[in-house]
Amino acid sequence: MDGAVGKGSRLPDAVLVVVAALVALPFVPLVLWAFAGEWRFPDLLPTAWSLRGMGYLFEPGGGVPGAAFNSLIIGVATAAASVAVGLPAGMAIGGYEWRFKGVVIFFILLPILVPPLASTMGVHVTFIRLGLADTLPGVFLVHLVPTVPYTALILAGVFAERTGELEEAARTLGASAWQAFLRVTLPGVLPGVAVAGLFAFLISWGQYVLTLLIGGGNVVTLPMLLFSAASGNDPVITSALALAFAVPAVLALVLALRVLKPGGRADLIGPGKV
Amino acid sequence: MGGRVKIALLLAPAVGVIGVLFAGGLGAAFVQSLGYMPAIGMNEWSLDAYRQVLSDGDFLDSLALTLYVSGVSTGLSTVLAVLAALALRRSGGRVSAVVFQLPITIPHLVAAVGIALVVAQTGLGARLAAALGLIGEPGDFPALLYDRYSVGIILTYVWKEVPFIALVVLASLRGVASELEEVARTLGAGAWQRFWYVVFPVISPSVVAASLLVFAFTFGAFEVPYLLGKSYPTMLPVMAYDEYREIDLAARPGAMAINVLIALITGAVAALYLRLAGDLGRRRG
Numbered sequence: 001m002d003g004a005v006g007k008g009s010r011l012p013d014a015v016l017v018v019v020a021a022l023v024a025l026p027f028v029p030l031v032l033w034a035f036a037g038e039w040r041f042p043d044l045l046p047t048a049w050s051l052r053g054m055g056y057l058f059e060p061g062g063g064v065p066g067a068a069f070n071s072l073i074i075g076v077a078t079a080a081a082s083v084a085v086g087l088p089a090g091m092a093i094g095g096y097e098w099r100f101k102g103v104v105i106f107f108i109l110l111p112i113l114v115p116p117l118a119s120t121m122g123v124h125v126t127f128i129r130l131g132l133a134d135t136l137p138g139v140f141l142v143h144l145v146p147t148v149p150y151t152a153l154i155l156a157g158v159f160a161e162r163t164g165e166l167e168e169a170a171r172t173l174g175a176s177a178w179q180a181f182l183r184v185t186l187p188g189v190l191p192g193v194a195v196a197g198l199f200a201f202l203i204s205w206g207q208y209v210l211t212l213l214i215g216g217g218n219v220v221t222l223p224m225l226l227f228s229a230a231s232g233n234d235p236v237i238t239s240a241l242a243l244a245f246a247v248p249a250v251l252a253l254v255l256a257l258r259v260l261k262p263g264g265r266a267d268l269i270g271p272g273k274v
Numbered sequence: 275m276g277g278r279v280k281i282a283l284l285l286a287p288a289v290g291v292i293g294v295l296f297a298g299g300l301g302a303a304f305v306q307s308l309g310y311m312p313a314i315g316m317n318e319w320s321l322d323a324y325r326q327v328l329s330d331g332d333f334l335d336s337l338a339l340t341l342y343v344s345g346v347s348t349g350l351s352t353v354l355a356v357l358a359a360l361a362l363r364r365s366g367g368r369v370s371a372v373v374f375q376l377p378i379t380i381p382h383l384v385a386a387v388g389i390a391l392v393v394a395q396t397g398l399g400a401r402l403a404a405a406l407g408l409i410g411e412p413g414d415f416p417a418l419l420y421d422r423y424s425v426g427i428i429l430t431y432v433w434k435e436v437p438f439i440a441l442v443v444l445a446s447l448r449g450v451a452s453e454l455e456e457v458a459r460t461l462g463a464g465a466w467q468r469f470w471y472v473v474f475p476v477i478s479p480s481v482v483a484a485s486l487l488v489f490a491f492t493f494g495a496f497e498v499p500y501l502l503g504k505s506y507p508t509m510l511p512v513m514a515y516d517e518y519r520e521i522d523l524a525a526r527p528g529a530m531a532i533n534v535l536i537a538l539i540t541g542a543v544a545a546l547y548l549r550l551a552g553d554l555g556r557r558r559g
């Protein structure tokens with residue numbers, strides 16, 4: 001099957017190496033700088049190493065653990081709520097046929113396609129009036145805007161693949177509708193729920209501008225610290241923060257790849273929403 | 275419980291969240307763009323903000339820059355992604371999938387910081403150039419950050435979006451019948467002819483759909499141009515944010531008008547994408 005069109009050359013391997021190198025390229029200076037003690041121009045490698053960057057990350061009184069904690073809390077809450085909201089919607093879209101489905105899908109997709117910057121500035125005044133501006137719950141609420149579309153659509157895909165035969169069998173054996181959902185449907189969609197939750201977490205974890213607008217600088221998350229470091233002039237601190245920000249994302253990817261079967265809907269992940 | 279009621283109840287939470295926080299927010303932004311903000315004593319409805327914005331040279335410069343950056347980022351990403359996917363279609367799918375997944379997972383800010391440390395005048399690239407004797411001082415290396423051509427922003431977007439488009443292309447390449455390519459080959463078609471007449475017609479709808487997504491995203495994204503862009507002109511989302519942050523609240527309608535225009539443009543691209551995606555879905559059956 002391989003020889004059909006391919007010339008049996010090593011070209012794909014060489015291309016894969018080049019692509020992998022390009023993907024890895026931005027991480028090279030990040031890792032080197034994070035552990036650099038002294039790295040003057042034009043040295044190719046740091047001339048001295050130090051753990052100053054790592055020390056900054058884990059400094060007990062420092063801002064990083066607190067910011068990481070905020071990011072984590074908001075991310076987990078957003079993921080849980082998006083799954084709770086997206087699961088029934090996914091069930092309706094993937095599991096049933098009804099009128100105006102296309103319109104509803106368009107509506108749910110819209111926040112993925114139209115940047116939520118405009119809508120967030122729009123709700124800001126109302127959030128101020130309701131006392132939600134500058135608070136953790138307020139930030140959590142706006143993080144739902146980019147995450148709910150993803151959980152709903154990923155879960156719609158999961159429900160679309162189910163035929164409903166197992167549920168029917170359970171019903172014939174005397175299970176109630178609720179029992180069939182709890183004992184048959186839910187365990188069946190659990191891997192999809194996990195993937196949807198991970199994506200929602202990743203999207204929330206990577207959010208900068210929504211947190212900035214609604215948190216108003218009072219809700220400090222990791223990207224806030226990274227942004228102010230990157231605007232400053234200390235590559236050691238900036239790189240250490242960038243790695244601390246990227247590592248959980250990569251871990252979530254590894255987890256998701258374990259759950260997701262190869263060839264899953266890559267197009268659902270969207271163009272770098274994180 | 276009737277079927278229609280059940281569907282409505284299942285949809286209610288998601289539609290409610292998006293309806294209030296997204297559609298409601300857009301509506302509020304639109305109302306404010308018309309100059310109606312009773313909270314600060316502005317009770318008149320008018321189109322002044324739009325008139326002002328659309329005749330403002332700053333806005334037009336911003337619009338041109340935004341179109342340029344998203345256009346070039348999208349075009350470059352698409353071409354590179356198709357080339358990479360074609361080269362990799364027969365190699366181990368799992369490995370290339372993991373390699374491509376990585377940049378999709380990395381937050382844009384991290385990508386921007388990493389790219390900046392590669393292309394800055396004291397960055398990895400400049401150090402390599404110095405080691406090769408091409409430059410002496412950091413200043414000899416071309417300025418690729420905060421620059422006229424927004425090279426840093428475009429490179430960050432290309433790094434982030436090529437893998438996304440490539441994964442879409444790899445998926446749609448599975449629909450290309452290799453028998454057909456083989457027939458074309460026996461009939462004497464060259465590599466380019468086989469691509470153009472056999473492969474391209476199959477993958478082009480997905481490629482166009484993925485590019486539209488990337489264009490809409492890069493058009494409305496804030497972080498990367500805020501970090502790596504020059505201070506004038508700024509890309510539209512940055513301009514809207516700066517206007518919004520103005521202490522003078524009279525600038526609010528202007529900021530909201532820019533927002534509404536961004537939403538309209540990306541919304542039009544979105545509608546185009548959904549139409550294409552819908553056609554794709556129907557063709558797949």
